[in-house]
Amino acid sequence: MSVSLPLKHITLIGVGLIGGSFVLDLKRLGLVERVAGVDLSRDNLERALERKVIDEAFTEISEASIGNADLVLIATPVSTLPQICRAIKPFLRQDTLVSDVGSTKQSALAAFESYLPEFLPNCIATHPIAGSDRHGALAAQFGLYQDKKLIITPHGREQAGGIERVEALWQAVGAKTFRMSAAEHDAIFAAVSHLPHLLAFAFVHEMFDHPDGQRFLQFAASGFRDFTRIASSHPAIWTDICMANKNSLLGLLSGVEAQLAVLRDMLEKGDTAALYRYFEEAKNTRDEWLKGQ
Amino acid sequence: MSVSLPLKHITLIGVGLIGGSFVLDLKRLGLVERVAGVDLSRDNLERALERKVIDEAFTEISEASIGNADLVLIATPVSTLPQICRAIKPFLRQDTLVSDVGSTKQSALAAFESYLPEFLPNCIATHPIAGSDRHGALAAQFGLYQDKKLIITPHGREQAGGIERVEALWQAVGAKTFRMSAAEHDAIFAAVSHLPHLLAFAFVHEMFDHPDGQRFLQFAASGFRDFTRIASSHPAIWTDICMANKNSLLGLLSGVEAQLAVLRDMLEKGDTAALYRYFEEAKNTRDEWLKGQ
Numbered sequence: 001m002s003v004s005l006p007l008k009h010i011t012l013i014g015v016g017l018i019g020g021s022f023v024l025d026l027k028r029l030g031l032v033e034r035v036a037g038v039d040l041s042r043d044n045l046e047r048a049l050e051r052k053v054i055d056e057a058f059t060e061i062s063e064a065s066i067g068n069a070d071l072v073l074i075a076t077p078v079s080t081l082p083q084i085c086r087a088i089k090p091f092l093r094q095d096t097l098v099s100d101v102g103s104t105k106q107s108a109l110a111a112f113e114s115y116l117p118e119f120l121p122n123c124i125a126t127h128p129i130a131g132s133d134r135h136g137a138l139a140a141q142f143g144l145y146q147d148k149k150l151i152i153t154p155h156g157r158e159q160a161g162g163i164e165r166v167e168a169l170w171q172a173v174g175a176k177t178f179r180m181s182a183a184e185h186d187a188i189f190a191a192v193s194h195l196p197h198l199l200a201f202a203f204v205h206e207m208f209d210h211p212d213g214q215r216f217l218q219f220a221a222s223g224f225r226d227f228t229r230i231a232s233s234h235p236a237i238w239t240d241i242c243m244a245n246k247n248s249l250l251g252l253l254s255g256v257e258a259q260l261a262v263l264r265d266m267l268e269k270g271d272t273a274a275l276y277r278y279f280e281e282a283k284n285t286r287d288e289w290l291k292g293q
Numbered sequence: 294m295s296v297s298l299p300l301k302h303i304t305l306i307g308v309g310l311i312g313g314s315f316v317l318d319l320k321r322l323g324l325v326e327r328v329a330g331v332d333l334s335r336d337n338l339e340r341a342l343e344r345k346v347i348d349e350a351f352t353e354i355s356e357a358s359i360g361n362a363d364l365v366l367i368a369t370p371v372s373t374l375p376q377i378c379r380a381i382k383p384f385l386r387q388d389t390l391v392s393d394v395g396s397t398k399q400s401a402l403a404a405f406e407s408y409l410p411e412f413l414p415n416c417i418a419t420h421p422i423a424g425s426d427r428h429g430a431l432a433a434q435f436g437l438y439q440d441k442k443l444i445i446t447p448h449g450r451e452q453a454g455g456i457e458r459v460e461a462l463w464q465a466v467g468a469k470t471f472r473m474s475a476a477e478h479d480a481i482f483a484a485v486s487h488l489p490h491l492l493a494f495a496f497v498h499e500m501f502d503h504p505d506g507q508r509f510l511q512f513a514a515s516g517f518r519d520f521t522r523i524a525s526s527h528p529a530i531w532t533d534i535c536m537a538n539k540n541s542l543l544g545l546l547s548g549v550e551a552q553l554a555v556l557r558d559m560l561e562k563g564d565t566a567a568l569y570r571y572f573e574e575a576k577n578t579r580d581e582w583l584k585g586q
Contacts, residue, residue, distance in 0.1 A: 079565075129514045149512060187505065192513040196496060196520040202552040203492055204575040207484065210548065217582045219442060220485040221422045225586075226519040227489040231579045235572035239565055246560040253557055255503065257550070259495040264546055267539040272372075272532055279528035282497040286524045289510045293518075 005168055006031040011069035012054065013038045013061070013084060015045060018101050018128060019075030020053045020140025025173035027052075028142060038065050039137075048137035066091035071099065071166075078102040079240040085115035092119055099124045099166055103131075103189060103237075104244035105153040105182035112155065121159035124166040127151045127185065128175060131193065135234050146174035153182040190248030197238055198249065199256065200231040298461055299324040304362035305347065306331045306354070306377060308338060311394050311421060312368030313346045313433025318466035320345070321435060331358050332430075341430035359384035364392065364459075371395040372533040378408035385412055392417045392459055396424075396482060396530075397537035398446040398475035405448065414452035417459040420444045420478065421468060424486065428527050439467035446475040483541030490531055491542065492549065493524040 010026070012019045015037040026032040037054030038061060039045050045057035058065035066072060066088050074084050081100055092098065098119060100108050105125050112123040129149040150170040152163055167177045180188075207213040242249055266275045303319070305312045308330040319325040330347030331354060332338050338350035351358035359365060359381050367377050374393055385391065391412060393401050398418050405416040422442040443463040445456055460470045473481075500506040535542055559568045 129512065131514065131516055149514070151512075188509050188512050191500065191503070191506075191509040192517045195499075196516055198556060199492060199496060200520060201572050201575040202549060202556055203489060204579045205571060206488075206545065206548045206552050208574050208578040209552075210484070210545075212480065213484075213578075216481050216484040217578075219422065219444075219481050220582060221424065221442070223424055223489055223523045224485050225583075226522045227493060228579050229519045230516045231575050232583070233572075233576070235569050235576050238572055239569040242560060242568060243563060243565055246563075250557065250560055252499065252503075253553060253560075255499045256495060257553060259499050259502075260546060260550060260553075263491060263495055264543065267535060267543055267546075270536060270539075272536055275535060276528050276532040278498060279494050279526075279531055281501050282494040282524050283526070283528055285501040285506075285510075286497045286521050289513060290518070290525070 005165070005172075006033070007070045007169075008033045009036070009068045010034075010071045010073060011036045011038060011066055013072065013074045013088075014076035015039045015048045015054060015137045015140075016075060016135050017139035017141075017144070018130070019073055020048060020137055021130070021142070021144035022073070022075075022101075022128070022170075022173060024053055024140055024142050025145065026169065029172055031169065031172055036065055036069070037137075044137045048140070051137065051140065053137055053140045061087040061091070063091050066096075067093070069096055071097045071169075074098070074100040074102075077237045077240040078104050078107055078244050081108055081111040082115050085111050089116055089119070092116075092122070096122060097124060097162065097166065098122050099126055101126055101128055102244075103127060103193065103241045105151075105185045107244040109153065109155045109182050120155065120157050121162065123155070124158060124162055125153045125155065125182065126166060126170070127153070127189070128170065131233075135237070143174065145170065148175050150175035150177045151185055152177060152179045153185045154179060155182075186245050187248050190245050190252055194241055194245055194249050195252045195256070197230050197233060198242060198253070200228050201238070204228050204231040298458070298465075299326070300363045300462075301326050302329070302361045303327075303364045303366060304329045304331060304359055306365065306367045306381075307369035308332045308341045308347060308430045308433075309368060309428050310432035310434075310437070311423070312366055313341065313430055314423070314435070314437035315366070315368075315394075315421070315463075315466060317346055317433055317435050318438065319462065322465055324462065324465055329358055329362070330430075337430045341433070344430065344433065346430055346433045354380040354384070356384050359389075360386075362389055364390045364462075367391070367393040367395075370530050370533040371397050371400055371537050374401055374404040375408050378404050382409055382412070385409075385415070389415060390417060390455065390459065391415050392419055394419055394421055395537075396420060396486065396534045398444075398478045400537040402446065402448045402475050413448065413450050414455065416448070417451060417455055418446045418448065418475065419459060419463070420446070420482070421463065424526075428530070436467065438463065441468050443468035443470045444478055445470060445472045446478050447472060448475075479538050480541050483538050483545055487534055487538055487542050488545045488549070490523050490526060491535060491546070493521050494531070497521050497524040
């Protein structure tokens with residue numbers, strides 16, 4: 001049997017910005033009756049209950065937390081997906097949808113295929129593009145997904161209507177939905193998200209390592225602030241993402257190393273015309289992108 | 294004779310965000326009677342006149358544009374400072390203060406020493422820390438310098454009270470003033486400003502060069518937007534800054550290359566614990582900095 005909108009019961013595993021904001025909107029829209037939250041942190045669960053992000057709280061995956069769910073939404077760091085799939089398996093019904101919101105999708109499909117093979121038709125891999133350096137239940141907010149993108153990466157064995165059902169929920173909270181292969185997804189987000197995070201962490205780490213770094217930082221201003229905002233992101237989440245997508249990332253890192261070698265050469269030679277052209281090409285690329293937003 | 298506050302006449306060479314915002318506030322505070330603007334762009338001068346950033350407009354350095362100035366403020370790309378010093382020299386009075394607002398200060402002192410040796414006691418090198426990716430007369434705004442930093446890099450031969458007079462003007466528009474050597478200044482701003490600009494340009498240029506770059510950019514979101522904001526900066530201004538400060542910059546670039554090599558190694562080895570610690574150190578450094586702002 002398929003689940004139809006509205007849902008009776010969602011179980012959210014990992015009650016933070018991404019999953020919490022999703023269920024807040026679904027509740028406001030009357031598209032879900034009841035949300036159970038599963039989280040390792042009792043403190044975080046308390047806050048989620050207070051803010052009415054969730055209606056009941058569990059610190060464990062169990063019949064009580066999973067058995068009633070029409071949709072189990074997994075919103076934890078990507079490295080935990082295999083163990084969560086294994087843990088929820090005994091409590092899934094034949095019609096329970098399982099969906100994740102992780103930032104790397106080849107690893108998500110691998111986890112579903114390895115640990116929930118009998119339930120693969122129920123598994124829908126998604127990635128909402130609404131990151132933030134904020135996290136935890138207190139970061140959950142209404143309207144987070146309005147006009148944001150939601151990527152679905154089908155594995156091809158989804159049950160009839162399964163993808164559409166999950167898509168409809170995301171569309172209801174304002175997202176524009178896209179479908180693509182997990183490999184393409186991972187190549188794209190390595191480039192526009194994972195690589196900038198890596199570079200921001202690397203740049204700030206250079207300040208951390210430099211003997212005069214603390215003195216330097218006293219004079220850092222708005223350019224530094226914006227450039228490094230993503231270096232305030234959650235280290236565990238980003239360790240997972242970078243490791244899960246390291247193949248795409250390492251290729252792009254070679255590209256950046258080549259860019260830096262070109263820049264070094266221009267600076268050493270004092271090739272002002274070439275440096276100007278390089279900066280101009282980058283500026284134009286970024287300005288064109290911004291116009292399209 | 295020394296100039297005392299308020300000033301009768303300022304000539305601003307280069308009518309953009311930095312100089313324009315400064316004189317807007319000085320006029321509002323009644324600290325200057327009349328501002329002349331010198332700019333290569335008639336169009337920019339027209340806009341500056343309309344917005345009352347300046348009271349009279351000139352496209353050339355001449356007796357008419359410079360001769361009446363109590364303060365000549367040079368706010369053009371840093372590479373132009375030598376030629377501007379040479380050009381203004383015939384029109385300076387014995388008591389005319391000359392000040393620049395460029396982002397590299399060793400190059401500024403070198404220009405003053407080489408091209409205005411007789412007027413060196415009149416020359417005060419400054420750097421207001423209030424950059425933006427916006428530029429031109431239309432970017433000029435009231436209050437830009439409130440609670441911003443203003444660095445003065447003395448050459449040591451300033452006339453008595455000269456530094457204090459320029460400091461007082463910047464303090465009047467809200468800036469906190471600091472003094473340091475030009476070499477220290479350049480090391481600091483290579484780290485917290487010039488290097489991030491170089492990295493942001495390099496990252497966007499990687500998208501420009503990559504065969505799938507345009508596809509990637511369709512899915513870029515807020516992390517990308519903030520990380521690359523400074524890659525929309527003016528290419529000519531930043532070519533000049535990077536070339537003028539290339540020695541500091543090349544040293545720091547080696548540091549970043551070393552950081553990327555460390556990251557590559559952790560990713561290739563799958564050393565999750567080390568990558569987590571690295572990200573955490575960077576996040577803590579950035580979060581501590583942010584708390585101090």
